[in-house]
Amino acid sequence: MGIVTSYSLFSEFDIHLFKAGKHYRLFKKMGSHLTTINGISGTYFAIWAPSAKSVSVVGDFNHWAEGEHLLNVRWDQSGIWEGFIPDIKKGDIYKYKIHSNHNDIQTEKADPYARRCEHPPKTASVVWEDEYQWNDNNWLQNRKKHNTNDAPFSVYEVHLGSWKKNIEENRSLSYIELADELVSYVKKMEFTHVELMPVMEYPYDPSWGYQLTGYFAPTSRFGYPDEFKLLVDKFHASDIGVILDWVPSHFPEDAHGLGLFDGTSLYEHPDKRKGYHPDWKSLVFNYGRNEVKSFLISNAIFWLDQYHIDGLRVDAVASMLFLDYSRKEGEWEPNIFGGRENLEAITFMKELNEEIYASFPDVQTIAEESTSFPMVSKPTYLGGLGFGMKWMMGWMHDTLQYFAKEPVYRKHHQNELTFSMTYAFTENFMLPLSHDEVVHGKSSIIGRMPGDEWQQFANLRLLYSYMFTHPGTNLLFMGAEFAQRAEWDFQHSLDWHLLQYDYHSGIQKIIIDLNILYKNNPALYEQQFTISGFEWINYEDHQNSVIAYIRKGTKEKDSLIVVCNFTPVPRTNYRIGLPKKGKLVEVFNSDAKKYNGSGISNTEEIKIMLKNWQYRKYAAEITIPPLATVVFKIKQ
The missing domain is CATH 2.60.40.1180 (Golgi alpha-mannosidase II)
Structure with a gap:
């Protein structure tokens, strides 16, 4: 094993962009990269830790002993530590051992830029380089017609771990198995897109993937990174777009994650009023720090560039927009103008969307935003946030509330149905019946329908038909397409056995026909966002x-x-x-x-x-x- 050699992938211009918050391809520079220098094979490492006094790469190759492979700090005050280590190869596992200048704190961190992570509960990073050969050139060349605002856009939302289980082995399906079974099912159901709940590596299963630690690595629960690429490729071969849930709003406090990365609040905001989320007991990114903006926007670009993803649904946008989100009086500090808006987060989201649409004009960004914040899906040059679409949470809430009422009382509440049309064209709205509506005691969608069995299923068919003919695009969570009766449980498979019963198979058939009706009738999509x-x-x-x-x-x-x-x-x-x-x-x-x-x-x-x-x-x-x-x- 050789010593660390001075070597860099960074130019002076790279450093300038990084420090200015404008480097949107950091995944090509940061992290671990297999390379050969002067005929010697090894791995180049680069990590941002400006408050460190030393950074060691530790792993099986040096018996996890710090000090043997010390990285070099750059001279330009960028806070980047880097170096080339001979003989470290693909598949080697590693972490960074960081000694901080702050109170002599020591941390041992996974690589935020790692392309692969160990299978949880293990937490180390893996040196990795994909070798997948894509076969979706035809899809990419024609993607614009599938993703424009005047195209049909019907989304099937999926949690990969619980969509279907291998019963004999009591496990989730692999990426390879999903590339066969899930792709063919979504095609059969006639959906135009699939949305995957977070696939980036996460340590805690009950978080459903919304507490990330491996931002650049598809979770190893279901296979290797190139096998996830195969899944995306197979969707594209069936003319189905792939949307990923993306979480730039918060991250967990796990010891190997981003929190107190170099002994200081590096990625999170140092002020707990801005840097800690009381609802999720997690840390909030410091959107005013340029290097953090480069990290987050680079991560969004990474999935679009390296994994050919067709859209990002951005989670918890409301929590980013407002300083007082889930906070009581005295627990938050107004902005410089005395308002509750998080001006730094707003700037970040505008820059995010500007870069995405400049580089990938044929993708979509979709905001999960639950307030009346204006112009979420309007262009930034008009003062908007620049998202392509916004979830219509008001429609979802009012409609489910209306349908839960016995029909004899509905005549007193018709305004709950018609109210959505008073604001339906203020944004580019997507109508969601998502995973959030079938958990935490809310019951399943069919479980909210009143009456006897016949009326429950008739109500559900009516709800879906109203949804698909209402202006806007559509999203339906897995299981709802055949009237799953139980609430969603991430630990168990969907209740596929229900399809043997006529009522449930009838719901599946109507979803197929509603998707066909939607796709075959321009009246339902050509002007879906305009009055x-x-x-x-x-x-x-x-x-x-x-x-x-x-x-x-x-x-x-x-x-x-x-x-x-x-x-x-x-x-x-x-x-x-x-x-x-x-x-x-x-x-x-x-x-x-x-x-x-x-x-x-x-x-x-x-x-x-x-x-x-x-x-x-x-x-x-x-x-x-x-x-x-x-x-x-x-x-x-």
């Missing part, structure tokens, strides 16, 4: 709990008429106003027998009458099944 794509027909029939609206594409002929009945009483000869003459043709009915509905439908074309009704020149009389959505087209 031009929506028009009320009737939102005032509280007594019957019926609403009707038009969804519009860029061509008038593509328009769809949507009518929803939120009671178990069928409505016959129900008159609706229409924009033009012709005939109504039923193209979708959530009460169809194939979904285990009652089968009440409009089997024949309905003539549109020249009759003033609901402020329109034309009208038609239709049949609306109980607890159902019916979709029509106007045929000339």
Whole structure:
């Protein structure tokens, strides 16, 4: 084993960008990199630890003894320690032993930039270099048409560890197994995208992946990094986009993680009022520190660049935006203008989105943001945060609250349904029924539906049909697509055995058909974020709990008429106003027998009458099944 050799991947310009918070490709410089120098093979290491007085690389190759492989600190006051160590090869495990200038603290840390980590509960980093050969060039060349704001965007949210288990071995499926089973299932269900709950390495299973320690490494629970690339590649081969949950909001205090990295608050904000999250008992990034911004934005770019990811759903944006988030009076400090907004975090998010869309204009960033903070999904040049979409949490809350009511009471609460249209076009909204809605005693989605079994499933079909015809894109958490009755449990597989029952298989069939309806009708996606794509027909029939609206594409002929009945009483000869003459043709009915509905439908074309009704020149009389959505087209 040779000694550490002075060597660097950093140029002076790299250091300038890093210190300015503008180096967005740090993964090419920091961490461990296999290389050959003067004919000698080994590994180059680089780590940021400005308060260290010494940094040793320790591992099996030196019996975890510090001092044998001491890195050199750069002369330029960047705080970067680096060096080339001969003979360290791919697969060797290591950590950094850091002696701090601050109170002589000693820490032993995993590499924040490691490309692979040991399988938890082990915590060391692994020297790694991927050898995967991508086969998705056709997808990448055509990705824009799948990811634009006027394309269908229907997302299946998945927790890889609990989607399906290998029953015989009582374990989660591997990346390789998922590349076969999960990909084919998402394709069968006709979703356009899959969203994976965090796959970056995390130490604690009950965190579901939202407390990260290995930001640049897919979790080793399911296999090697190149096997995760295979999973992404297989999705792309099936024309399915891949979105990753990404967590730049907080990180755990685990000893091997980012906290007190060099004995000081390096990555976290030193002021506990800004640097500690009371809800999650975790540390909050210091968004005002330039090197931390370089780290975070580089990490986002890494997944888009190295793993061909098609979008990032940014977790817990509200907690980043507001200094008083989950804090009582006296536990937070206002910004320089006396407000509650975290100005440094806002600047970070704008720079993040500017860099992502400049480098990858055909991807999407999606904000999980639960407040009324304005212009989250508007461009930064207009003063927005620059995200592509924002979760419509208000729609989710109001709609689930409405559906939980017995139908006899719904006539008093119709505004809970219609209120979303007063702000539906202020952002580019995604309608989420996510994992957060089926945990912690909230019950499953089907479990919230009132009535007997028939009414519960009819309500669920109605909810999904209303969701897919409402303006915006859609997201559905795994299990909800076949009406899983139990709350989600990350330790157990979904209850796939339920599909042997007609009610549950009927829900699966309607999700397939709703995805097909969405993808095949431009009226549901071409103008999904603009007021031009929506028009009320009737939102005032509280007594019957019926609403009707038009969804519009860029061509008038593509328009769809949507009518929803939120009671178990069928409505016959129900008159609706229409924009033009012709005939109504039923193209979708959530009460169809194939979904285990009652089968009440409009089997024949309905003539549109020249009759003033609901402020329109034309009208038609239709049949609306109980607890159902019916979709029509106007045929000339």
